[in-house]
Amino acid sequence: MAFDCVIVGAGPAGMSAAVTLAEHGVRSLVLDRGAKAGGQIYRYAASSPLPDPSKLGPDYMSGAALINAFEACGADHVAGADVWHVGDDGRILYSIDGETRQIETREVLVCPGAIERPMPIPGWTLPGVMTAGAAQVMLKTDAIVAENAVFAGSGPLLYLVVAQYLRLGVKVAGLVDTTPRRNFLQAASAAPAALRSASLLHKGISLLSEIRRAGIPVYRQSVQLKLLGQTRVSGLSFYSNGLQQIEADTVFLHHGVIPNPNMTRALGLDHVWNEDQLAWHVKTDLYGQSSIPYIAVAGDGGAIVGGDGAHIEGRLAALNILMRLERISPETRDRLSRSPVGELRRLSQFRRFIDRLYRPSDALRLPQDEDTPVCRCEDQSVADLRAGFQLGARDPNALKSRTRCGMGPCQGRQCGPIVSDLLANWRGEHVSDVGYYRMRSPQRLLSLEELSRFKTVSSLQPRAREASR
Amino acid sequence: MKTADVLIIGGGIHGSSTAYHLAREGISVILLEKDYVARHASGVNAGGVRVLGRDLAEVPLSKISMQMWQTLDSELDADTGFRSTSMVYIAANEADITTLKQREARMNAAGHTHERIIDQRELRELLPYVHPSCTGGAVSQQDGHANPYRSTNAFRLAAERFGASIVEGTELRNLRRVGSSWIAQTPKGTFEAGTVVNCAGAWADKVALMIGDNVPLNHAAPMLMITARMPHFVEPVVGAVSRQLSFKQFENGTVLIGGGAKGFAERAANKTRLDYEKLANAARTTIDFFPIMTRAAINRMWAGLEAYMPDNLPVVSPSANAENAFHAFGFSAHGFQLGPIIGKVTADMILTGQPGFDLSAFRVDRYDRKVL
Numbered sequence A: 001m002a003f004d005c006v007i008v009g010a011g012p013a014g015m016s017a018a019v020t021l022a023e024h025g026v027r028s029l030v031l032d033r034g035a036k037a038g039g040q041i042y043r044y045a046a047s048s049p050l051p052d053p054s055k056l057g058p059d060y061m062s063g064a065a066l067i068n069a070f071e072a073c074g075a076d077h078v079a080g081a082d083v084w085h086v087g088d089d090g091r092i093l094y095s096i097d098g099e100t101r102q103i104e105t106r107e108v109l110v111c112p113g114a115i116e117r118p119m120p121i122p123g124w125t126l127p128g129v130m131t132a133g134a135a136q137v138m139l140k141t142d143a144i145v146a147e148n149a150v151f152a153g154s155g156p157l158l159y160l161v162v163a164q165y166l167r168l169g170v171k172v173a174g175l176v177d178t179t180p181r182r183n184f185l186q187a188a189s190a191a192p193a194a195l196r197s198a199s200l201l202h203k204g205i206s207l208l209s210e211i212r213r214a215g216i217p218v219y220r221q222s223v224q225l226k227l228l229g230q231t232r233v234s235g236l237s238f239y240s241n242g243l244q245q246i247e248a249d250t251v252f253l254h255h256g257v258i259p260n261p262n263m264t265r266a267l268g269l270d271h272v273w274n275e276d277q278l279a280w281h282v283k284t285d286l287y288g289q290s291s292i293p294y295i296a297v298a299g300d301g302g303a304i305v306g307g308d309g310a311h312i313e314g315r316l317a318a319l320n321i322l323m324r325l326e327r328i329s330p331e332t333r334d335r336l337s338r339s340p341v342g343e344l345r346r347l348s349q350f351r352r353f354i355d356r357l358y359r360p361s362d363a364l365r366l367p368q369d370e371d372t373p374v375c376r377c378e379d380q381s382v383a384d385l386r387a388g389f390q391l392g393a394r395d396p397n398a399l400k401s402r403t404r405c406g407m408g409p410c411q412g413r414q415c416g417p418i419v420s421d422l423l424a425n426w427r428g429e430h431v432s433d434v435g436y437y438r439m440r441s442p443q444r445l446l447s448l449e450e451l452s453r454f455k456t457v458s459s460l461q462p463r464a465r466e467a468s469r
Numbered sequence B: 001m002k003t004a005d006v007l008i009i010g011g012g013i014h015g016s017s018t019a020y021h022l023a024r025e026g027i028s029v030i031l032l033e034k035d036y037v038a039r040h041a042s043g044v045n046a047g048g049v050r051v052l053g054r055d056l057a058e059v060p061l062s063k064i065s066m067q068m069w070q071t072l073d074s075e076l077d078a079d080t081g082f083r084s085t086s087m088v089y090i091a092a093n094e095a096d097i098t099t100l101k102q103r104e105a106r107m108n109a110a111g112h113t114h115e116r117i118i119d120q121r122e123l124r125e126l127l128p129y130v131h132p133s134c135t136g137g138a139v140s141q142q143d144g145h146a147n148p149y150r151s152t153n154a155f156r157l158a159a160e161r162f163g164a165s166i167v168e169g170t171e172l173r174n175l176r177r178v179g180s181s182w183i184a185q186t187p188k189g190t191f192e193a194g195t196v197v198n199c200a201g202a203w204a205d206k207v208a209l210m211i212g213d214n215v216p217l218n219h220a221a222p223m224l225m226i227t228a229r230m231p232h233f234v235e236p237v238v239g240a241v242s243r244q245l246s247f248k249q250f251e252n253g254t255v256l257i258g259g260g261a262k263g264f265a266e267r268a269a270n271k272t273r274l275d276y277e278k279l280a281n282a283a284r285t286t287i288d289f290f291p292i293m294t295r296a297a298i299n300r301m302w303a304g305l306e307a308y309m310p311d312n313l314p315v316v317s318p319s320a321n322a323e324n325a326f327h328a329f330g331f332s333a334h335g336f337q338l339g340p341i342i343g344k345v346t347a348d349m350i351l352t353g354q355p356g357f358d359l360s361a362f363r364v365d366r367y368d369r370k371v372l
């Protein structure tokens, strides 16, 4: 027996979709590798290991409400289900308890979320260099922090993590802000529309002033960032009002997020290049329906919309799926969609403002030195890739075959966007003509034993259900 | 219109090798490739370079090809990644040993001695981590592996150095004979040549039809998976006499697992889909024979589009119905190793009419006559 609807990813998009489906009597199956629902943004929001999780901010705490609604809605949530394949035939494979399970479903909603945009500055692969996202995972999951770290880059997530650190009383060696001056001008034109989301705007501004008030060194319009150290990071040098240097054992980099392409690419969904977000988006309609009608995408995995946007997109995708399953009429879908669609529009105006303000500079998006590593798994530098290109590998996949760039355990997540951009430069063409790696499942490493224990599941075992309670 | 002496369709290893062997003799060559060189089987295969276990009809070609592999890097001034590691077929039981002995008798009668039967002790010396119950096997000393993408491009780059023109992203759509010329239509213009060679892999039946030959070619998608790096534990390429087992460990520590299981092929869309349940079986077989692989971490899985003939033997042959047209396709999942020699033989067929081998088993019309 096939499932009606399987949702991959229990972040805000997946959770809100499950709640909406349940409101109309469809009990979905929700798979997520996490031990708890919540996704990246609401990770452990309802069960934090921190003594006072409210220090992580009201947004984080509001996640607890959605998590509670989700857990009460009756959807079957399988925690610890690490989905490593979604097929265009509606088959899904996941690992759990050291085994592989195969299920079939009529409708799939994929909510794989975002990954952080790689920031290939010299030394970015040194031990001790991490992303702001990693800082958050450590904080939310295990209440682990790094004392005296430097935070470098730009964007809301970076400032949020710095603010969260400061509220918890963790010493921060400095914030090296790379937002270029011209972005403020570019963003200004989108500001009036964004003002309609005044509360969001206010949230952003208050984060920055909170950081300033805390008195840590804040360097603006920083350029020419270089990580220092031979075998591990010892600090960061950059220009901001002259040459600066900060010593630190840990440097957190971040300059925005992009949709995690691996699952939607492996599925063969159509993607389009988005110049505002400098990223590939999954091509969908208003309801997240992809180029394969029974596969929908919601949340940051399709295009960056943020936690609030993901919440709404999950609801819209669910309404469309309900219509496709003939649980509601097209008219009902349209009527129920009106208000979320309006909300999403307002949010997207704010998003445009953010996109312009925190648009990463080319100098940080593309490695500037020939010996900067591009692929950390296979240790391939710009020069190595250029040599491969000169031997005729003009396509990202050909370059991968030639140099092994993208073949390592991160499965191209780190180098994929950089490789396409480099090739676009070298070919003198636009990145949308160059394309991207041809991705394949699995989306994670899996042991031979895990794969060999292969079971097709047509309904949930009672134990899996219990585990989610 | 661009013209050349010879027009080759397909930038796999056979088209590229043919281009090299012709260009080296001063022949002007244009090669059309609809995607990019080594995009398909030739660039994504398991890289196995083996004589072991081949059909008797292929053995003479395969043996010479194996000699060519030993010095290919210096001949092409390239790094194909070829390593002569030897290859072992494992006998799981006495029945397998019997199979091997029967084969040995046939091979010896034909004068071939490159496959040698080994006992349990030697098997364990060669493969210290093999399951202790395995009883013996066969070994072929010169066999090994190479990097498929680099090998195919090694021929391509060498051909270009001799003046061949390799035209990528250009699909042959229509081919006709006008007077003594072949006129080839593509979305990127027209090409003209006196002689045409069909090296179009999984699409070769379509090109054969344009030439005027009908062949019962099938296409399928054999699957592979590769692990993350792990400590070195095996030197030879490994196969089994009667089970779908096949793997090799590269110098970087990754282990490539094949076994011949097939996924789903959609050649019109350049697409393959994997059959994960079959890959799960391959995983189980691998663990059965090599318990050390239990915890190996699979990093990537894929499949390639390959051309199969009903008898699993290739077509290497002049056209049956047209002048100055030749075929080299249908390698049925073991054509990579033959790359060096097939280019040479095809060039010889074109230039002298004397391939130097008995190619009767590979005739393009071998099924025509049987049907009638």
Ligand SMILES: Cc1cc2nc3c(=O)[nH]c(=O)nc-3n(C[C@H](O)[C@H](O)[C@H](O)COP(=O)(O)OP(=O)(O)OC[C@H]3O[C@@H](n4cnc5c(N)ncnc54)[C@H](O)[C@@H]3O)c2cc1C
Binding pocket: B009, B010, B011, B012, B013, B014, B015, B032, B033, B034, B035, B036, B037, B038, B039, B040, B041, B042, B043, B044, B045, B046, B047, B048, B049, B050, B170, B171, B172, B173, B199, B200, B201, B202, B203, B204, B207, B221, B222, B223, B224, B303, B304, B305, B306, B328, B329, B330, B331, B332, B333, B334, B335, B336, B337, B338
């Ligand atoms: C997964 C897998 C594993 C394998 N493992 C091994 C192994 O270990 N050892 C071994 O010896 N062999 C192996 N093989 C087999 C080997 O890869 C093939 O037999 C060999 O590469 C075939 O080469 P080819 O040049 O005939 O075909 P291809 O490499 O497929 O090249 C044919 C080319 O023709 C092009 N083409 C087709 N039609 C047109 C057209 N109309 N116009 C222009 N271009 C066209 C195609 O795009 C393609 O690039 C394996 C194959 C696969 C798929």
